[in-house]
Amino acid sequence: MQKVCVSGALMIMLLVLSACGAAAPDPAAISQAVRETVAALPAPEAPQVSAPDPAAIAQAVRETVAALPAPEAPAAEPAATPEPAQPAEPATGESRLDTVLARGNLICGVSGSLAGFSNLEPDGSYSGLDADYCRVVAAALFNDPDAVEFVPLSAQERFTAVQAGTVDVLFRNTTWTASRDTSVFMDFGPTIFYDGQGMMVRADLSIATLEELDGATICVQSGTTTELNLTDQFRALNITFTPLVFEDIDATYTAYNEQQCDAVTSDRSQLIARRTTLAEPDAHIILDAVLSKEPLAPAVAQNDSRWTDVVVWSVFVTFQAEEFGLTSENVDTFLDTENPDIRRFLGVEGEVGIGFGLENDFAYSIVKNVGNYGEIYDRNLGPDTPFDLARGPNDLWTNGGLLYAPPFR
Amino acid sequence: MALETQTAPPKVRLDPVRWMRDNLFSSWANSILTIVAVVLLYSIVQPASRWIFTQADWTVVVANLKLLMVGQYPLDQVWRVWLSLLLTMAMLGVSKGVWSKVVGNVGPAYVLGLTLLAVLPFPLYGLTNRLWLAAGAAVLIGGWWLGRRYGASPTFRNGVSWAWVLLLPLVLLLLRGIEPLLPVIPTRAWGGLLLTFVLAITTIVFSFPIGVLLAVGRRSSLPAVSIFSTIYIEVFRGVPLVTVLFMFLIMLPLFVPGSESTDNIIRAIVGFTLFTAAYIAENVRGGLQSIPKGQFEAAKAVGLNPFLTMVLIILPQALRIVIPSNVSQYVSLYKDTALVVVAGGGMLELLGISRNIANQPEFLGKFIEALVFAGVLYWIFAFSMSYIARRLEAEMGVSKR
Numbered sequence: 001m002q003k004v005c006v007s008g009a010l011m012i013m014l015l016v017l018s019a020c021g022a023a024a025p026d027p028a029a030i031s032q033a034v035r036e037t038v039a040a041l042p043a044p045e046a047p048q049v050s051a052p053d054p055a056a057i058a059q060a061v062r063e064t065v066a067a068l069p070a071p072e073a074p075a076a077e078p079a080a081t082p083e084p085a086q087p088a089e090p091a092t093g094e095s096r097l098d099t100v101l102a103r104g105n106l107i108c109g110v111s112g113s114l115a116g117f118s119n120l121e122p123d124g125s126y127s128g129l130d131a132d133y134c135r136v137v138a139a140a141l142f143n144d145p146d147a148v149e150f151v152p153l154s155a156q157e158r159f160t161a162v163q164a165g166t167v168d169v170l171f172r173n174t175t176w177t178a179s180r181d182t183s184v185f186m187d188f189g190p191t192i193f194y195d196g197q198g199m200m201v202r203a204d205l206s207i208a209t210l211e212e213l214d215g216a217t218i219c220v221q222s223g224t225t226t227e228l229n230l231t232d233q234f235r236a237l238n239i240t241f242t243p244l245v246f247e248d249i250d251a252t253y254t255a256y257n258e259q260q261c262d263a264v265t266s267d268r269s270q271l272i273a274r275r276t277t278l279a280e281p282d283a284h285i286i287l288d289a290v291l292s293k294e295p296l297a298p299a300v301a302q303n304d305s306r307w308t309d310v311v312v313w314s315v316f317v318t319f320q321a322e323e324f325g326l327t328s329e330n331v332d333t334f335l336d337t338e339n340p341d342i343r344r345f346l347g348v349e350g351e352v353g354i355g356f357g358l359e360n361d362f363a364y365s366i367v368k369n370v371g372n373y374g375e376i377y378d379r380n381l382g383p384d385t386p387f388d389l390a391r392g393p394n395d396l397w398t399n400g401g402l403l404y405a406p407p408f409r
Numbered sequence: 410m411a412l413e414t415q416t417a418p419p420k421v422r423l424d425p426v427r428w429m430r431d432n433l434f435s436s437w438a439n440s441i442l443t444i445v446a447v448v449l450l451y452s453i454v455q456p457a458s459r460w461i462f463t464q465a466d467w468t469v470v471v472a473n474l475k476l477l478m479v480g481q482y483p484l485d486q487v488w489r490v491w492l493s494l495l496l497t498m499a500m501l502g503v504s505k506g507v508w509s510k511v512v513g514n515v516g517p518a519y520v521l522g523l524t525l526l527a528v529l530p531f532p533l534y535g536l537t538n539r540l541w542l543a544a545g546a547a548v549l550i551g552g553w554w555l556g557r558r559y560g561a562s563p564t565f566r567n568g569v570s571w572a573w574v575l576l577l578p579l580v581l582l583l584l585r586g587i588e589p590l591l592p593v594i595p596t597r598a599w600g601g602l603l604l605t606f607v608l609a610i611t612t613i614v615f616s617f618p619i620g621v622l623l624a625v626g627r628r629s630s631l632p633a634v635s636i637f638s639t640i641y642i643e644v645f646r647g648v649p650l651v652t653v654l655f656m657f658l659i660m661l662p663l664f665v666p667g668s669e670s671t672d673n674i675i676r677a678i679v680g681f682t683l684f685t686a687a688y689i690a691e692n693v694r695g696g697l698q699s700i701p702k703g704q705f706e707a708a709k710a711v712g713l714n715p716f717l718t719m720v721l722i723i724l725p726q727a728l729r730i731v732i733p734s735n736v737s738q739y740v741s742l743y744k745d746t747a748l749v750v751v752a753g754g755g756m757l758e759l760l761g762i763s764r765n766i767a768n769q770p771e772f773l774g775k776f777i778e779a780l781v782f783a784g785v786l787y788w789i790f791a792f793s794m795s796y797i798a799r800r801l802e803a804e805m806g807v808s809k810r
Contacts, residue, residue, distance in 0.1 A: 157754070
């Protein structure tokens with residue numbers, strides 16, 4: 001009964017709040033959030049979530065939101081007028097960093113259903129690249145990689161969850177785009193995985209380039225940017241094709257496996273992972289062509305520099321540790337090194353960590369507890385995993401990759 | 410009473426050939442229909458059973474059985490879930506003893522099911538779980554005996570009814586824990602079938618009284634009450650359930666500051682309850698309308714006030730009439746709990762877990778096995794619910810009036 005009373009009170013507050021125009025949260029921000037939420041429904045990175053018709057949801061949500069400012073006598077409850085709004089906006093200068101440190105654990109938004117990035121293990125723990133990066137941030141904050149509460153988020157709710165403050169940070173195989181950085185009110189950290197859209201075909205078709213796919217039937221997920229990229233690229237190359245559209249990722253690959261289409265397109269990491277599940281993995285090749293850039297990066301709510309700094313530089317620590325040759329095994333032997341860069345990095349001297357509002361040896365905590373980028377990558381996507389993904393662009397700049405950390409000084 | 414004096418029809422010997430000729434091949438058209446049906450059945454059953462027994466890789470279910478059942482509930486605390494099951498089974502047994510016809514075959518079927526699960530050599534689970542399952546069967550039988558022994562006493566019957574009322578809060582308390590006696594398990598860790606049950610049963614319990622109140626309110630002569638009830642019912646009936654959940658799980662923190670710390674499960678239950686209550690209200694209103702005017706007049710004649718008329722005369726009759734439609738509402742609610750996967754909130758109930766485990770690197774793409782398993786679980790309990798409802802209906806003589 002109590003639950004019901006609470007909810008009733010919430011509903012009434014909601015109506016009153018929205019009736020008092022000025023006191024309510026910025027309607028533009030909300031409608032933008034809703035629009036992005038809806039637009040993100042079948043995003044390419046999280047295709048596992050099968051959503052109902054996105055247009056229907058969009059319409060429903062828009063109607064729900066539009067229906068809210070009901071003429072529910074604003075004068076009836078003037079006490080509600082000075083209610084503070086905009087929960088996620090740190091207008092008072094208080095940073096999420098303080099909130100997280102006071103709480104004692106990190107609430108991290110992940111996918112929970114993307115093998116290699118974040119997935120639920122039989123024992124109930126999360127593993128994957130994204131999940132390990134949650135542990136990186138937790139190690140930086142608390143010297144404890146397990147001080148993380150994982151929240152599995154669907155593609156449609158991920159940004160809303162960040163804006164509403166339900167999660168502190170989003171490591172959810174999220175592509176960094178301009179509109180998400182601006183009109184969705186996110187701030188992004190460094191890319192932790194450079195992905196790109198690829199194309200898988202049956203080897204016996206002996207196709208090597210996109211041009212040879214002229215007239216082919218291609219399996220793709222509906223409404224995703226993957227689908228849009230496919231259309232864009234093929235129009236640019238002046239190739240005709242028949243898209244075979246599916247709402248569900250499993251259905252997409254099942255159809256490809258049953259030869260309903262000649263090729264299937266998706267993120268390359270996913271294609272490689274999914275190839276291992278096909279009936280005859282060796283009978284399929286992934287073309288060299290890359291149809292789009294998909295830099296997967298962490299996201300936090302915008303305009304909170306202190307918190308963003310912590311997330312950004314925690315990621316940089318893993319890059320820099322690999323560059324220095326520090327691993328979770330050997331990092332202790334470097335504590336008495338003469339190299340001033342490494343001494344500063346590990347917090348033996350200098351005050352780098354203090355500047356973030358963290359322990360001075362936060363980098364040491366990360367490397368010791370979780371490892372450097374190479375260790376994290378190999379653990380989740382490397383040769384010993386079913387994926388066996390080559391590092392490619394996800395290698396240090398010194399090895400011809402794109403990972404580059406600014407100096408720690 | 411004329412029926413008893415008539416002679417019973419002669420018993421027909423059960424002769425398979427004769428039976429087939431009478432029922433399957435009685436005419437040309439029937440014979441063709443039978444053959445077509447057999448061919449169709451074979452073409453479905455044969456590949457399905459081949460897939461189940463030879464092609465499907467059930468290791469994905471075996472390895473993740475704990476996740477499917479209780480989600481991330483800590484392994485060393487799972488005894489609390491088992492204990493809840495035992496309590497429920499004991500109550501089911503006692504009820505079987507007291508109201509044998511209502512519970513019907515569900516009691517024996519659960520005893521059989523639990524015993525089979527405990528004894529059959531499935532490679533799914535260890536000895537501890539088998540002992541718990543056996544204990545479940547044992548308390549069910551024990552309760553049954555107890556119910557039969559003392560079922561005649563009205564005090565005992567009242568006690569059993571109250572025990573059912575107390576069961577849900579007790580189980581919820583047991584699952585959640587209470588400091589310092591039992592460590593608190595955050596609801597974030599609840600998942601799988603356990604979460605499906607918590608969502609469905611709590612919603613059923615809360616939505617019923619609200620629905621009845623709304624139904625009575627809608628027929629009230631006080632304009633404020635009836636207008637509020639009507640608006641409430643029409644708003645919630647006119648909005649898709651997914652939207653209600655979406656509102657409560659995702660949009661609420663944007664509108665109501667501070668609500669992001671409210672438990673997601675509570676928010677989902679509130680959403681489900683408000684939605685279901687509107688439908689229950691309409692069902693109950695249908696029942697109220699079917700009560701003849703004479704009942705009201707008779708109640709008035711014996712001097713009952715409107716409140717007592719409603720509680721003592723009208724509602725008992727009306728609620729009995731609407732059992733079938735309410736139960737079908739509850740069964741559909743039980744299945745609709747899967748919508749939290751779409752609406753979000755990070756809750757992994759049975760369907761959510763089933764989809765997630767097919768994304769473990771070692772089981773990538775084994776989604777059909779996981780979904781089939783979840784489907785069977787959904788069916789077992791949905792069928793139990795509608796079966797008991799059918800018996801309840803027959804026992805209370807709904808169709809006779």
